[in-house]
Structures are given as structure tokens and as C-alpha cells.
Amino acid sequence: MNLRKARFLTAxxxxxIPALIPAVAMAQETMSEIQLGGxxxxxxxxxxxxxxxxxxxxxEITAGSxxxxxxxxxxxxxxxxxxxxxxxxxxxxxxxxxxxxxxAVGKRPVALLYAGGYLxxxxxxxxxxxxxxxxxxxVVATYSVGTGPGGLAYDGTNIWVANRDSNSVTKLKAxxxxxxxxxAVGKRPMGLTYAGSSVWxxxxxxxxxxxxxxxxxxxxxxxxxxxxxxxxAEGANVWVTNYFGKSVxxxxxxxxxxxxTFPVGDGAAGMAxxxxxxxxxxxxxxxxxxxxxxxxxxxxxxxxxxxxxxxxxxxARIWVPNFAxxxxxxxxxx
Numbered sequence: 425m426n427l428r429k430a431r432f433l434t435a436x437x438x439x440x441i442p443a444l445i446p447a448v449a450m451a452q453e454t455m456s457e458i459q460l461g462g463x464x465x466x467x468x469x470x471x472x473x474x475x476x477x478x479x480x481x482x483x484e485i486t487a488g489s490x491x492x493x494x495x496x497x498x499x500x501x502x503x504x505x506x507x508x509x510x511x512x513x514x515x516x517x518x519x520x521x522x523x524x525x526x527x528a529v530g531k532r533p534v535a536l537l538y539a540g541g542y543l544x545x546x547x548x549x550x551x552x553x554x555x556x557x558x559x560x561x562x563v564v565a566t567y568s569v570g571t572g573p574g575g576l577a578y579d580g581t582n583i584w585v586a587n588r589d590s591n592s593v594t595k596l597k598a599x600x601x602x603x604x605x606x607x608a609v610g611k612r613p614m615g616l617t618y619a620g621s622s623v624w625x626x627x628x629x630x631x632x633x634x635x636x637x638x639x640x641x642x643x644x645x646x647x648x649x650x651x652x653x654x655x656x657a658e659g660a661n662v663w664v665t666n667y668f669g670k671s672v673x674x675x676x677x678x679x680x681x682x683x684x685t686f687p688v689g690d691g692a693a694g695m696a697x698x699x700x701x702x703x704x705x706x707x708x709x710x711x712x713x714x715x716x717x718x719x720x721x722x723x724x725x726x727x728x729x730x731x732x733x734x735x736x737x738x739x740a741r742i743w744v745p746n747f748a749x750x751x752x753x754x755x756x757x758x
Contacts, residue, residue, distance in 0.1 A: 512529060570585070672685070740756060
């Protein structure tokens with residue numbers, strides 16, 4: 425299904441079936457919002473499909489679209505935002521939100537990761553990942569991976585890359601970029617994380633999550649909700665967002681035991697753990713929710729800009745790039 429058809433189907437479903445949003449979502453707290461440069465992506469100026477706008481053909485992206493902030497990462501000092509339609513990254517000083525630079529990368533950057541002292545960027549349409557110096561923004565190295573790289577994780581030694589169009593993950597040695605293997609997973613792997621000595625991969629089109637050993641061997645494949653998108657580690661557990669399922673699923677990292685599925689908002693996408701709570705972005709609702717990892721209950725809901733996909737925590741505040749607003753929403757952790 426292409427993006428245009430997906431949008432029409434989504435609109436029809438929204439008219440036919442009222443969204444079931446937890447009552448707590450009705451009392452939304454506010455976030456400050458910083459506008460980024462460029463225009464909003466005109467082709468996706470409302471709800472963004474889980475078949476990401478990053479996958480749209482050039483004809484489906486209106487000429488002049490120069491924004492599309494989709495991914496975010498914190499390097500200990502700065503917040504980095506990937507603005508995919510401008511093929512660049514924006515760096516903001518975390519302490520005061522000042523923009524401190526814009527840096528060119530590959531075509532359609534859609535995932536960011538700070539690991540091993542460097543910033544890693546997955547360039548969806550360049551089929552590569554780049555390693556950047558966070559002080560200068562300079563590209564240190566570029567490494568070829570599979571087709572459609574769109575997710576990144578770090579196991580302490582290696583970088584793992586989810587190749588959306590290859591249905592695989594590639595393992596790179598972080599220090600040298602050496603390719604240590606490519607391993608088959610489910611259909612359209614999106615988010616991934618490292619937890620419990622395993623790599624966990626969300627298979628967006630398979631409605632499953634795959635657990636890999638450090639050697640790339642499949643240790644288990646587990647059913648989740650519809651359209652799994654993001655994965656994050658929380659203590660001894662792993663959480664998976666279900667984009668079309670409006671929910672998150674919790675697994676025990678040690679053995680993959682399913683600990684339950686809990687309702688959140690529409691278009692559950694990226695996640696972050698702040699040491700006490702999970703923060704879950706709802707792309708369809710334009711919100712981010714704070715969730716108790718013990719009970720899975722929504723503690724509070726914050727309104728964001730339009731079309732958020734990701735969230736990052738800097739030790740004091742959460743940062744949410746808004747794909748369809750060309751902005752970043754910010755809120756302190758209380």
C-alpha cells in the first residue's frame with residue numbers, strides 16, 4: 425500500500441470508528457514549542473500514516489517541503505533533530521534551546537542515536553549510516569547497510585541497524601564501522617533496542633517483535649499489537665508500541681514473557697524512559713503520554729505539535745520533534 429492510499433484508508437477508518445482515547449488524555453498539559461526552519465511537509469499536514477512519510481515517492485511530496493523533523497537524540501549537551509526533507513540535522517543547546525548548527529547528512533535521515541561518543545544517523549534513502557563528531561557536526565565516516573535503514577540501537581560495543589526494506593538488521597562494530605553481519609527478521613523492521621543481552625526488533629508489517637542474540641541468532645519471535653513501531657528498554661523489561669493498536673506491550677527481557685498490553689493513544693510511536701516513567705508519543709493524537717512502568721497506566725498527557733514520532737530525555741526535560749509542524753515541543757520532568 426502506498427502512502428496516498430494509506431492516508432485515504434486512515435481517513436475513512438477515522439470517520440467510521442470514533443477514536444477510543446483514555447479519559448486521562450482529555451486533561452492535557454501544555455508544552456512549550458520551538459519552531460524550526462523550513463516549511464511543513466505539505467503532503468502530510470494532518471495525521472501521518474505508520475507507512476511513514478519518509479517512504480513516500482518524490483511525486484507524493486509537495487515541492488518546497490523542507491522540514492519533517494522525525495528523530496531526536498541527546499548527546500549529553502545538545503539535542504539533535506533529524507529534519508528528513510532537508511537531508512540535515514539541527515543541533516540545539518539543551519540548556520536554553522538555542523540552535524547551534526545545521527549539518528548536512530544523507531538522504532532522508534529518519535533515526536538518530538548517540539553512542540560511543542558519536543552521533544549515528546540512519547539515512548533511509550541513501551542506504552547508509554553516518555557517524556558524526558558531536559562537537560563539530562562533521563561526518564567522520566559513512567557505512568553502507570541494507571535497504572531503507574530506519575532504526576538504530578547500541579549494545580555497548582556494536583551498532584545495530586534496522587533495514588526496513590530488506591527485512592533485516594545489520595551489525596556494525598562501533599569503533600571501526602566493520603560490518604559484522606546482516607540477519608533476517610520480520611517484515612519492515614522499525615525500532616530496535618538492546619536489553620537483557622539481546623537485541624529486540626519491532627516488525628511493523630508482521631505484528632511481532634524479534635529477539636536476537638548478540639551473534640544475530642533468533643532467540644524468539646513474539647506477537648504484539650497491530651503495527652509495532654518503537655521499542656525501548658526499561659530495567660528488566662522491554663516495551664513495544666503498537667501504532668495501529670493504540671497500545672504498548674510489555675515483555676520480560678530475560679525470556680520474552682509477555683507481561684501485558686496497555687492502552688495509550690492513537691499512533692503510538694516513539695518512546696523514552698526517564699528512569700521513573702515511560703514517555704510515549706502518539707502520532708495520531710498529537711500527544712505524548714507519561715506512563716507508569718509498574719502498572720502501564722497513563723499518568724499524564726501533554727499536547728504536542730502535529731505528527732510527532734519520537735521523544736528524547738535530557739535529564740531534565742523531554743523533547744518531541746513534530747513531523748508535520750516543523751517544530752519541537754519541550755516540557756520539564758516534574
